[in-house]
Amino acid sequence: MVQWIFHGQCCWEVITDNEMRLIIDPFLTDNPIADVGPDHFEDKLDYLLLTHGHSDHIGDAWDLIRATGATLISTYEIVRYAQERQQVQNAHPMHIGGGFDFPFGRVKLTSAPHGGKIDGEGAEGYTTVPVGFLVTSGGQTVYHAGDTGLTKDMELLRGQVDVAIVPIGDNFTMGPEDAGRAIQMIEPSIAIPMHYKTWEMIDVDPARFIKAVGDAAEVRVLEPGDVLEL
Numbered sequence: 001m002v003q004w005i006f007h008g009q010c011c012w013e014v015i016t017d018n019e020m021r022l023i024i025d026p027f028l029t030d031n032p033i034a035d036v037g038p039d040h041f042e043d044k045l046d047y048l049l050l051t052h053g054h055s056d057h058i059g060d061a062w063d064l065i066r067a068t069g070a071t072l073i074s075t076y077e078i079v080r081y082a083q084e085r086q087q088v089q090n091a092h093p094m095h096i097g098g099g100f101d102f103p104f105g106r107v108k109l110t111s112a113p114h115g116g117k118i119d120g121e122g123a124e125g126y127t128t129v130p131v132g133f134l135v136t137s138g139g140q141t142v143y144h145a146g147d148t149g150l151t152k153d154m155e156l157l158r159g160q161v162d163v164a165i166v167p168i169g170d171n172f173t174m175g176p177e178d179a180g181r182a183i184q185m186i187e188p189s190i191a192i193p194m195h196y197k198t199w200e201m202i203d204v205d206p207a208r209f210i211k212a213v214g215d216a217a218e219v220r221v222l223e224p225g226d227v228l229e230l
Contacts, residue, residue, distance in 0.1 A: 001229055002138040008033040008224040009056055009198045010146065010167070013041075017138045020104040023070075024049045024133065024144055027059030033198055035225035042067045047104065050074040051146030052130035053081075053118030056198070062086045062120075073107060077128040078118065085122040096131055105137030110157070112148035114173070134160070140230040143186065147195060150178040154185045163230065164188040164217070167195030168209045169202030176204055180212020191217040192228070 005013040008031050014022040021044050028034045038060040045068035051057055052075075065072060065088050072082055072091040082088035094100060099108035114130040117123075132146040134157075142163045157164075164186050167173035173195055174182065183191045191213055196204040210219045222228065 002140060004142060004163070004165075004228040004230065006192075006194070006222040006224055006226050006228075007031075007036055010051065010144075010194050011059070012144065012165070012194075014104075014135065014137070016104040018104065020046045022047045022049060022104065022135075023064070025051055025057040025059070025146075026061050026064055027056045029060050031056070031059070031198065033224050038064055038067075044068070045070040047071050047073055047102065049107070049133060049135075050078055051112065051132060051144070052114060052116065053078055053120065053123065053126075053128055054115065054147070055119040057147070058119060062088070065090070073102075075109070075128055075131060077126050081118055081120065081123055081126045081128075085120065096129065099134075105135060107136075108134040110134060110143070110145075111151065111153050112146040113151060114147040114149070138230060142230070143188070145182070147173045150174050150182055152185075154182050157186045159187070161186050161188040163190045163192065163228070165192045165194055168193040168206065169196035169198075169204050171201050173202075176206070176208035177212045179209055180214070180216075183213045184216040188217050190228075191219050192222055193219075 003015040010025040012024045076093040079093035110132040112132040116128040133144045168176040168179040
């Protein structure tokens with residue numbers, strides 16, 4: 001059994017069936033709706049995945065990596081920044097369309113149209129491209145879309161995804177109606193909204209997403225701290 005635990009915004013903790021522990025987009029300390037802080041992970045963290053460099057995604061990444069020795073998985077440019085500017089030792093660079101088999105399962109990077117700035121000291125010289133993740137572990141594939149707009153590329157994921165976790169907050173990402181169209185393209189068994197309610201600007205009612213999805217998937221609305229077991 002694999003557990004996906006929501007911690008608000010786009011932050012997810014993953015505990016695999018071989019007891020490896022991952023975190024995706026660890027925005028905790030300054031996250032007004034996070035249910036845990038970085039100390040929750042300091043006893044054990046094996047991998048840390050970053051979709052892109054904005055502060056509400058990088059968050060506590062560097063401190064967590066230093067405290068735990070976790071291996072960073074991200075795009076080549078973010079990995080280079082982490083190694084050269086943040087003294088990160090353990091890192092695995094990837095890029096869009098590429099996949100790799102890790103001890104916990106397989107990760108493949110997907111396109112996610114969004115801003116590429118890294119919010120960090122000395123990051124001016126690093127040009128990055130945001131991504132989403134396809135994470136396959138325990139026989140199930142979860143699509144963490146990252147911060148993205150709606151694209152026809154999502155049709156290529158049809159038949160490959162068991163769970164799709166998509167942003168619905170509008171303004172910076174897809175809104176709930178576009179996110180519903182994304183789910184209709186992908187046709188996962190389960191759809192989960194993220195990247196909403198954190199601040200007033202993205203305070204979207206998930207009922208709009210449920211309506212937009214219709215019968216294309218089972219929608220599960222998770223609050224910070226809730227667990228999805230696969």
